[in-house]
Amino acid sequence: MDTQYPETDNKSAIIRLFHVSKRFGAQAALTDVNLDVENNEFLFLTGPSGAGKSTLLKLLYLADTISEGQILLKGMNLSRLPKKRLPFLRRDIGVVFQDYKLIPTRTVYDNIALVLEVAGANGKFVKRKVSHLLRTVDMEHKAGAYPQSLSGGEQQRVAVARAICGDPDIVLADEPTGSLDAESAKVIMDLLSGIHARGATVLVATHDEALLKNTRRRIVTLKQGCIVDQGF
Amino acid sequence: MRPIFYLRQALDDLWDNKVLHGLAVSTISLIFLLAGAFALVFLNVSQLMTVQQDNVRMMVYLKGGLTAPDFGLIQQAIEKTNRVRSASFVSKAQALERLRESMDHQAGLLEGLSQNPLPDAFEVVVSPGSGGWEGVKMTAAKIEGISGVDEANYGQAWLEKFSMVASLARMAAMALGSLLLVAALSITANTIRLVLYNRRDEIRIMELVGATNGFIRASFYIQGMIQGFLGGIVALAILAVVFFILVAGLPTQELLGRFQFHFIPMGYCLLGLVLSVAVGAAGCHLSFAQFHKE
Ligand SMILES: Nc1ncnc2c1ncn2[C@@H]1O[C@H](COP(=O)(O)OP(=O)(O)O)[C@@H](O)[C@H]1O
Numbered sequence: 006m007d008t009q010y011p012e013t014d015n016k017s018a019i020i021r022l023f024h025v026s027k028r029f030g031a032q033a034a035l036t037d038v039n040l041d042v043e044n045n046e047f048l049f050l051t052g053p054s055g056a057g058k059s060t061l062l063k064l065l066y067l068a069d070t071i072s073e074g075q076i077l078l079k080g081m082n083l084s085r086l087p088k089k090r091l092p093f094l095r096r097d098i099g100v101v102f103q104d105y106k107l108i109p110t111r112t113v114y115d116n117i118a119l120v121l122e123v124a125g126a127n128g129k130f131v132k133r134k135v136s137h138l139l140r141t142v143d144m145e146h147k148a149g150a151y152p153q154s155l156s157g158g159e160q161q162r163v164a165v166a167r168a169i170c171g172d173p174d175i176v177l178a179d180e181p182t183g184s185l186d187a188e189s190a191k192v193i194m195d196l197l198s199g200i201h202a203r204g205a206t207v208l209v210a211t212h213d214e215a216l217l218k219n220t221r222r223r224i225v226t227l228k229q230g231c232i233v234d235q236g237f
Numbered sequence: 238m239r240p241i242f243y244l245r246q247a248l249d250d251l252w253d254n255k256v257l258h259g260l261a262v263s264t265i266s267l268i269f270l271l272a273g274a275f276a277l278v279f280l281n282v283s284q285l286m287t288v289q290q291d292n293v294r295m296m297v298y299l300k301g302g303l304t305a306p307d308f309g310l311i312q313q314a315i316e317k318t319n320r321v322r323s324a325s326f327v328s329k330a331q332a333l334e335r336l337r338e339s340m341d342h343q344a345g346l347l348e349g350l351s352q353n354p355l356p357d358a359f360e361v362v363v364s365p366g367s368g369g370w371e372g373v374k375m376t377a378a379k380i381e382g383i384s385g386v387d388e389a390n391y392g393q394a395w396l397e398k399f400s401m402v403a404s405l406a407r408m409a410a411m412a413l414g415s416l417l418l419v420a421a422l423s424i425t426a427n428t429i430r431l432v433l434y435n436r437r438d439e440i441r442i443m444e445l446v447g448a449t450n451g452f453i454r455a456s457f458y459i460q461g462m463i464q465g466f467l468g469g470i471v472a473l474a475i476l477a478v479v480f481f482i483l484v485a486g487l488p489t490q491e492l493l494g495r496f497q498f499h500f501i502p503m504g505y506c507l508l509g510l511v512l513s514v515a516v517g518a519a520g521c522h523l524s525f526a527q528f529h530k531e
């Protein structure tokens with residue numbers, strides 16, 4: 006545990022951001038963001054396009070480096086994480102990418118199995134787990150299909166299955182309902198609620214007002230890289 | 238499971254990029270073929286130089302004005318010299334006779350001579366054993382030290398030239414070999430780089446879902462090594478086939494007597510294959526170094 010930066014001793018927070026800023030050249034994408042995410046919380050991150058939602062998630066799944074400040078993830082300071090540890094930390098984080106990021110040359114089945122293969126799981130386990138997940142996201146009939154042949158909703162379901170198949174502690178979803186009709190969107194949100202119910206911490210970045218209506222979850226609003234509101 | 242996964246991935250990649258890999262394998266095998274041919278020629282020529290050494294003929298020419306008792310003493314001295322197997326006297330008259338016979342139709346030219354210009358000589362057979370040409374050289378020096386001997390000739394001028402050419406060729410082979418190795422290395426590196434480039438999105442995704450560098454690289458190393466191995470084995474096969482066809486067609490018996498052409502020894506063949514696999518791995522390593530800089 007890093008003792009230098011925490012301003013409050015919040016033991017139950019799984020993700021902690023301290024004065025986090027991210028700049029792309031002169032462009033500030035995030036400015037002085039402070040945020041604690043509780044263990045097993047389901048949190049929405051919202052705000053207009055360009056507010057910095059994706060950037061924040063990218064910092065969390067270590068696809069980009071922080072310009073200023075510190076992020077603690079499960080007690081680990083990301084700025085001081087040895088490069089060798091990086092893949093192992095990433096296995097604890099499931100990500101649903103805005104553009105799905107499915108591998109076009111691999112089947113639906115292989116796209117999901119990859120996460121387990123990467124972690125060195127044995128073949129029987131992979132088969133069992135992936136088949137189970139394909140049933141969960143109702144895609145078992147498309148196991149051998151390639152991503153290009155799927156609809157947006159189907160691709161998103163595969164992306165969610167891949168994000169949760171390693172049983173991660175943390176699931177980050179970037180606009181998971183972005184281009185989907187209401188029905189497909191509900192399927193996706195139910196899947197994310199399911200993994201949350203099983204103990205994962207879930208962060209969903211979205212500007213989809215429909216998702217935010219009538220939710221009891223905490224909503225953090227970003228605007229031009231700053232947190233302007235957070236509440237339920 | 239892991240090795241099978243990597244191997245499958247590597248084979249998939251080889252198949253998906255078969256034209257690229259095919260070109261690389263052909264070029265690499267051409268390079269190894271060139272190196273192998275050079276080695277083959279070199280090995281056989283140096284073998285040719287050693288194989289006949291167990292019977293080196295030497296002409297020992299004597300000074301003029303010697304008498305029969307002198308010849309006997311000289312013969313005894315020669316026969317006592319280390320490594321000499323036999324020494325037989327060839328008088329200048331015999332020598333002239335031989336010359337006349339060998340000149341055949343032109344023998345008439347010799348009729349005009351008022352005096353025999355040839356020296357008396359001994360025909361000496363030396364068996365150098367393990368001493369090699371160095372031993373022959375020492376024996377010749379000893380014989381030349383015997384009083385009455387003018388000079389011992391075993392074709393040393395020619396040999397000296399040959400050994401100089403041989404050592405030059407050895408150096409050239411080293412230089413050429415290194416150059417070819419660098420060429421093979423850069424071909425592998427560039428091929429793997431292209432495959433890496435084709436798969437860069439996928440590699441990025443693999444990183445994001447928690448793949449270690451080792452996991453991502455393993456299949457590429459396997460590809461590089463398979464590529465190198467194929468290059469090496471194709472070169473070896475072509476070399477062997479061409480060699481045995483050529484040798485079977487050559488009238489070796491007439492040309493070189495007991496000498497037989499030899500293919501590159503098994504050990505060296507294996508060494509070459511190991512080298513070709515190593516080149517594949519090293520080329521792969523280079524392209525990763527490049528890939529991570531970008
Ligand atoms: N790789 C990048 N290079 C330069 N600017 C970027 C990059 N990624 C994001 N930005 C900028 O950072 C700001 C926040 O972007 P982003 O996090 O994608 O917003 P959101 O996801 O909320 O729409 C935007 O102004 C965007 O242009």
Ligand SMILES: [Mg+2]
Nearest residue numbers: 058059060103
């Ligand atoms: Mg975004």
